[in-house]
Amino acid sequence: MTKKVAVLAGDGIGSEIMAQALKVLKALDLDLVYEEALVGGVAYAAYGHPLPESTLKLAKESDAVLFGAVGDFKYDNLERHLRPEQAILGLRKALGLFVNLRPAVCYKELTYASSLKPELVSGLDLLIVRELTGDVYFGQPRGRRISPDGLFAGSEEGFDTMRYSKPEVERIAHVAFKAAQGRGKHLTSVDKANVLETSQLWRDTMNRVAKEYPDVTLEHMYVDNAAMQLVRAPKKLDVLVTGNLFGDILSDEAAMLTGSIGMLASAALNEKKQGLFEPSHGSAPDIAGQNIANPLAQILSAAMMLRYSLDMPEAADKIEKAVKRVLAEGYRTGDIWSEGCKKVTCSEMGDAVVAAL
Ligand code: NAI
Numbered sequence: 001m002t003k004k005v006a007v008l009a010g011d012g013i014g015s016e017i018m019a020q021a022l023k024v025l026k027a028l029d030l031d032l033v034y035e036e037a038l039v040g041g042v043a044y045a046a047y048g049h050p051l052p053e054s055t056l057k058l059a060k061e062s063d064a065v066l067f068g069a070v071g072d073f074k075y076d077n078l079e080r081h082l083r084p085e086q087a088i089l090g091l092r093k094a095l096g097l098f099v100n101l102r103p104a105v106c107y108k109e110l111t112y113a114s115s116l117k118p119e120l121v122s123g124l125d126l127l128i129v130r131e132l133t134g135d136v137y138f139g140q141p142r143g144r145r146i147s148p149d150g151l152f153a154g155s156e157e158g159f160d161t162m163r164y165s166k167p168e169v170e171r172i173a174h175v176a177f178k179a180a181q182g183r184g185k186h187l188t189s190v191d192k193a194n195v196l197e198t199s200q201l202w203r204d205t206m207n208r209v210a211k212e213y214p215d216v217t218l219e220h221m222y223v224d225n226a227a228m229q230l231v232r233a234p235k236k237l238d239v240l241v242t243g244n245l246f247g248d249i250l251s252d253e254a255a256m257l258t259g260s261i262g263m264l265a266s267a268a269l270n271e272k273k274q275g276l277f278e279p280s281h282g283s284a285p286d287i288a289g290q291n292i293a294n295p296l297a298q299i300l301s302a303a304m305m306l307r308y309s310l311d312m313p314e315a316a317d318k319i320e321k322a323v324k325r326v327l328a329e330g331y332r333t334g335d336i337w338s339e340g341c342k343k344v345t346c347s348e349m350g351d352a353v354v355a356a357l
């Protein structure tokens, strides 16, 4: 059956980079239908809400959502529930997207953009699997109260609850082990089991699930050590799995190793492999409307969509290879440009990827 893709370009540079991703997808002539809808600031302008009912309905009935970016500063003064970014949270919640896949890839042609020495990052290709709907961000109870005991009894205090249930860890474990099977067969589980009960449960569960994947080597690492290893010897890591809080921080740390926010894709998935695929960057309102944004993160997000939601891994490979090729040929948008390379616009970069296909 023909699969359906909801195309939500969003605001800011969203429409410019999405046009390039669609150009690339259509050049592959896949058995897919694409349906566009408004989200973020442009949806607020048209419907008075960043995630209108019609957009949410389209997302729910699609096999995958290709998402651009939202957050144009024109809407900075809106109340929080009307701000463009609420659309992403709303979609995550409505679709039950509990997996966040964040690859950090440093192309050998772009090592000059990294904050680390070239030899540490050249060829870096790691995948962070972050649990996205649990942990201290969602645990109850939370709030403010007058501290009942201890050194600061009688003072106001704030509290959150770190919480993970066994099935919640199990389902993310399976995703991570499967991802490791498809890559280097090595999985690093990151926790703080020397201090936290949730982490001990996490670790026990990982060990149990590991028995179902005898071809994958499981290693445990404390989160403080993982933070160090990421900047010391990141190429020794391949697939990392971790909870929501640690994953939030480590995935941003890993992104910086690659040096170029315009190159990084991400995916959020549910049990049915339905997913939302978007660049890791925001809507870059400072450069919107100028046709100079880097469309490669959006194009690579489309590749992830083909791989993880639509069962079209060959097509995903083709896109990833084409991206490597345009970089090898020296095409660069402004954000990754250096002396001696061919400076191109957003749409020219899209054309170059199509040509490389
Ligand atoms: P940003 O990622 O939009 O921009 C940071 C810097 O990187 C800017 O200088 C921008 O020009 C540059 N940049 C980002 N993407 C680029 C690309 N593809 N090509 C070339 N340069 C690029 O982050 P910022 O400025 O913190 O946020 C802007 C808005 O985006 C905010 O309203 C924020 O809330 C929202 N945002 C939305 C996200 C999403 O849609 N998932 C994620 C992060 C931020």
Ligand code: MG
Residues within 6 Å of the ligand: 248, 249, 252
């Ligand atoms: Mg973050």
